[in-house]
Amino acid sequence: MAPSDMFLDCKVCQDIWRGFADLNAIHKINLGSFEDALSSECSRHTPLVERFRDYCHNRNAKIRHSDDIGISVFENRGVQLTKSLSVGGLYWDLLLVKQDSIPNHVGTGRILDPDWVDLDMVKQWKNQCLASHGLKCENPMKIWPTRPAWLVDIQNKCVVSGQCRGAFVALSYRAGEQAGFRVNTTETMAKLRKPYALDSAEISTDLTPTLQHAMYLTSAIGERYLWVDALCIVHGDDGATAEQLNLMGAIYASAIVTIIAADGDSQDGLLGLRDTSTPRKLKQHILPFGEEKIVVRNTNIAFSTGGTPYYDRGWAYQEHKMCQRKILFNRKEVHWECQCNVWHEEMVLGAESKGYIDPRLSVIMAGFPDMGSLNHLITDYNKRKLLFDEDALPGISGLLSVVSRSFTGGFIYGLPEMLFDRGLGWKPFWNHTDLRRRVQSDRPSTSRFSHSSLPSWSWIGWQGMVTSGYGEAVRINDRQSWIEETIPITEWYTSSSLSGSPLRRIRSTWFESRASFKDFTKPLPAGWTRHKVLANDSSEDEPRLYPDGCNGHFFKHCNMPDEFCDSWYYPFPVTDIQESTPPFTPDQTSYIFCETKRAWLWAHQGGDENIVKICNNAGRSIGSLHLHNHEQLEHFPKIVANDAPGIQIELVAIYRSRKYAKTWNEEQKQYTYPQTVTESYQVLWVEWVDGVAYRLASGQVGKVDWEISDLEDVSLILH
Known part of the structure; x- marks a missing residue:
């Protein structure tokens, strides 16, 4: 009997099955109250509802008032059991378990080993991406050729020059209170360069579990070299340390894949690596559905943007943003994220072909100095925590260096020079947002990074969610009820000293050139097309806002990512960023x-x-x-x-x-x-x-x- 024939006696089961089998299915099934749903005589979907009721009860949900418990079916095999179709609340995302013994079975879920990670699937992810994704996943940040100063040679168990040939893996993790081994002197580095030094008792006992497990995983996925800050940055050499910090964004972007240790800190390690680390003790809700099985998803669209202390770590932000490919250890499962796909261990390969991938960085990397996209990056970073407040600028300097290729003049303490006046007017994100004034720690100056000042005029000096430049009238967003144009009233200068010697002019070149951008009698800059605003060309029947001189037309550029709002009030030169396009970081004068x-x-x-x-x-x-x-x-x-x-x-x-x-x-x-x-x-x-x-x-x-x-x-x- 075909699986679909098994459900002919129950309309609810038919609709649930259709949600798994039909990619285009969209419907809702109202089961009434829990009492109504459990009164059904169907032996297949009733146990599913019963387990969900117990789940809600264990979380102290008010189930007595849930009179529209139901199942929502979304496109692309999305089936969700929810406590209330009308108001939401607790829910389960469901996967039908794939049965390999049945040809063309529609299941997409997998029952996982509760203790051990499926490393064969991790290798499949990597190979699939390298074989089929091409240039979109190969250097999406268009990073200039970058090699770190040092790499860990997994084969010879030592540190070698970063100029060796071959791809390398990077590690992003949370150090925790016991950070473990760090290279503090050039003498220590000399010891690490000896073959099998990392196996020696003198060094191996100080290597954190996460570092040791990352070395094992690097080898397991067929790679030889690993970059990790604890072994590959000489922290006692101010010049070398500053250089590597400025390159950190480029290093992560250049790695063939980055291991993200989002569960725990450096002492916890990567759980679930058979014969190497401790069992992960993963729990899956596995539910019978007639002769089929259903698993409750442990992941959702936001799985890689929060949920563990790793995502509160300031230093991890640019590491996570710059990676071209990621292997994520998150909530005891392993996941893959690249520029094309998001894959999860709990699903068969290719079942979830497109998760949410934030497009904002790709907008900037396409050459657009978009303040809205920059504002999102700054807001997300600045809410995170740093062990030392004075690391606020070093913690994002690598990312700012990379995006400086779209923002002419680079950044001075986190503010884009080309839009400096506007950036200076930043404010807390919400009316109720509380910012905390960052203060210098008492650690010795020799242990601090360069450019660790905390000027009050920059958001760098304050910890918390901020908004900077939102609403500047450049890119069209019909959902906004207002837009603004900044008009400079003075000239700004900067210096590293109170005396102002030497003094450097800060040039807000965008505002200096804006009038010429709006001169529509001139030929369009390369890549731009002009479009006439139609009478009904608005969002949700609302009128379109426009700044002075910009009514009647809007503009599009061929390089703008398709998934992003691609209309602009006026055209402007767009930087054609290539790997050879150098970054620019001005002197950080406070x-x-x-x-x-x-x-x-x-x-x-x-x-x-x-x-x-x-x-x-x-x-x-x-x-x-x-x-x-x-x-x-x-x-x-x-x-x-x-x-x-x-x-x-x-x-x-x-x-x-x-x-x-x-x-x-x-x-x-x-x-x-x-x-x-x-x-x-x-x-x-x-x-x-x-x-x-x-x-x-x-x-x-x-x-x-x-x-x-x-x-x-x-x-x-x-x-």
């Missing part, structure tokens, strides 16, 4: 200078989380200030008398902003024409210490209200 205006205004709490109202001396609200945390909020009064507009604060102007916003029609409950245009000054709340100003928060004041305030000229020095 003092910035300008001549600007300042005003002493007043502020008080406004009832909106960390947002306070800025007032003139008459108590009229003329702007707002987005504080960095609730601790700052307590500095401001909640209620003010009519003749007391709050406490006085010093604000300095850093740029002017023109904001274009959709008009909300309350009666129609939608945005309509016309768009509104307002202008304001972006300001910083600062305090001075010994002649140097320090940023406390950023905000904005209406253009007219700022210009009629009692303004003073100020020579601003920020650190």
